[in-house]
Amino acid sequence: MRFNPSFITRQPSSTISTLEACIQFRALISSLKVAWRKDLKLDQAIQNDKRWRLCARVVKEVLNEPGQVIALRYLEKRRERLRLPIKVQTFLSWNPGLFETYMDRIRPKSDLVPFIRPSNRLKEFLEEEKRIYSENEPLVVSKLCKLLMMSKHRVLSADKLVEVKREFGFPNDFLVNLIPKYPDYFKLVGAPGEGKTYIQLVSWNSDYAKSVIEQRADEESRLTGIRIRPYFNWKLPPGFCIKKEMREWVRDWLEMPYISPYEDVSHLQPSSREMEKRNVGVFHELLSLSIYRRVPVPSLGKFCEDYRFSNAFSSVFTRHSGLFYMSLKGGIETAMLREAYKGDELIDRDPLLQIKDKFVELLNEGYRERAEEMKLKTAA
Known part of the structure; x- marks a missing residue:
């Protein structure tokens, strides 16, 4: 007999209860195993960013210091935390x-020691970063609204959002400078500094309540003149x-x-196949909103309660391997959107990737300058 879990929902209500259907669906889906397979190209996408991310961590460390200066020896002591595999002096050379x-x-009267501070070129980049954020502020606002609109109670912990700000492209000061600028959209509630601060959605914007999947279907419908229903672009890579x-x-x-990630799904059973469809839609939308169309799985795990994910949510990424890939590169599980x-x-x-591009240019x-200097030294 061909396996088809949809037979569960086609049985008369007198034959099978909703609870029994959920139990059967959970058992059936848990019996369907998809072996994880390495995708070298997607792993390489993460590897490509390794060097500039290391530099960005060091820059952030210095910029967070009072006066944006730090003694070289103090920075050297933080190498392990920064995951810097070489001495700071070597890194600088x-x-x-930077x-x-x-x-x-x-201290006064102490010996002179080496300090470092941002170069003029790094300062110019930081000004350029501000400009790019300013130009793309509507995009950042829409992303934040969407994250709140998908959540169970239209509210999210500020601390959690700060932890994923890099993934979604929020500026460092978004809590202080962005949230207060849009009182029609956001409200900061709770006790700042005590881990109990929340961002609450003030008003629902129907323009934002359309997922990437729905927007794509609408665009195809417009181009073809035929109504296209929203669908997942499920495709395994060659060799899988x-x-x-x-x-x-x-x-x-x-x-x-x-099922749109912006729909109210409080009526759905947690283990139903409808909820599985909805959860995949939420993951697809979250990864689509992220800058690199990928997010570390532990970061997504912080929002289990907010987005109604089960504790075993990460199995979705292997079960739906035609949509997602879970990379293990760098010892961190990272969920990636294949179609991206x-x-x-x-x-x-x-658009916010311009910031990364400018930093890589720097x-x-x-x-190039270092290579030229080495060439001149060799020639001498």
């Missing part, structure tokens, strides 16, 4: 253009395969109506 080194005293039983399950599951990548390159680039300029 390999990445010229900082200036100068001599100063840690799943068992026949799982292929049939996926086919039937894909035929189910799409061609090889190891992003297809649809977030680094490359320093690398």
Whole structure:
């Protein structure tokens, strides 16, 4: 008999109860295993960012210091926390253009020791970063609204959002400077500094209540003149395969109506296949809102209660391997949206990626200068 979990919902109510259906669905879906397989190209996408992210961590560390200066030896003591595999002095020589080194005293009358501070070029980049954030502020506002609109009670912990600000492209000062600018959208409630501060959605914006999936269907409908229903672009990469039983399950599951991540799903049973469809939609939307179309799984796990995910939510990324890939690169599980990548390159680039591009330009300029200096020394 062909496996098809949809038979559960076609039984008369007198034959099977909702609770029994949920139990059967959970048992059936848990029996369908999809082996994790490495995707070298998507892993490479993460590897490509390794060097500039390391530099960004060091820059952030210095910028967070009073006066944006720090003694070289103090920064050296933080190498382990920064995951810096080389000495700070070596890092500085390999990445010229980021900082200036100068001599100063840690205390009055103490000996002069090396300090570092942002270079003029880094200061110029920081000004450029502000400009890019300013130009894309409506995008940042829409992302924040969408995150709140998908949540169970239209409210999220400020601390959790601060932890994922890099993934979604929120500026460092968004709590202080962005939230108060939009009182029609956001309200900061709770006790600041005590881990009990929340951002609450003030008003529902119907313009934001359309997922990427729904927008794509609308665009296809407009171009073809035929009404296209929202659907997932489920496609395994070359060389990947799943068992026949799982292929049939996926086919039937894909035929189910799409459930928008912005719909109220309080009436759905947690273990129902409808909730599975909805949860996949939420993950798809969250990854689509992220800058790199990928988010560390532990970061997503912080929002289990807010978005109604189960504690075993990460199995979704392997079960629906035609939509997602879970990379283990760097010892961190990272959920990635397959359709967003061609090889190891992003297809649809977030406008906020300009910031990363400008930072990489700054680094490359320093690398070129260092190469020229090494060439001159070799020639001499």
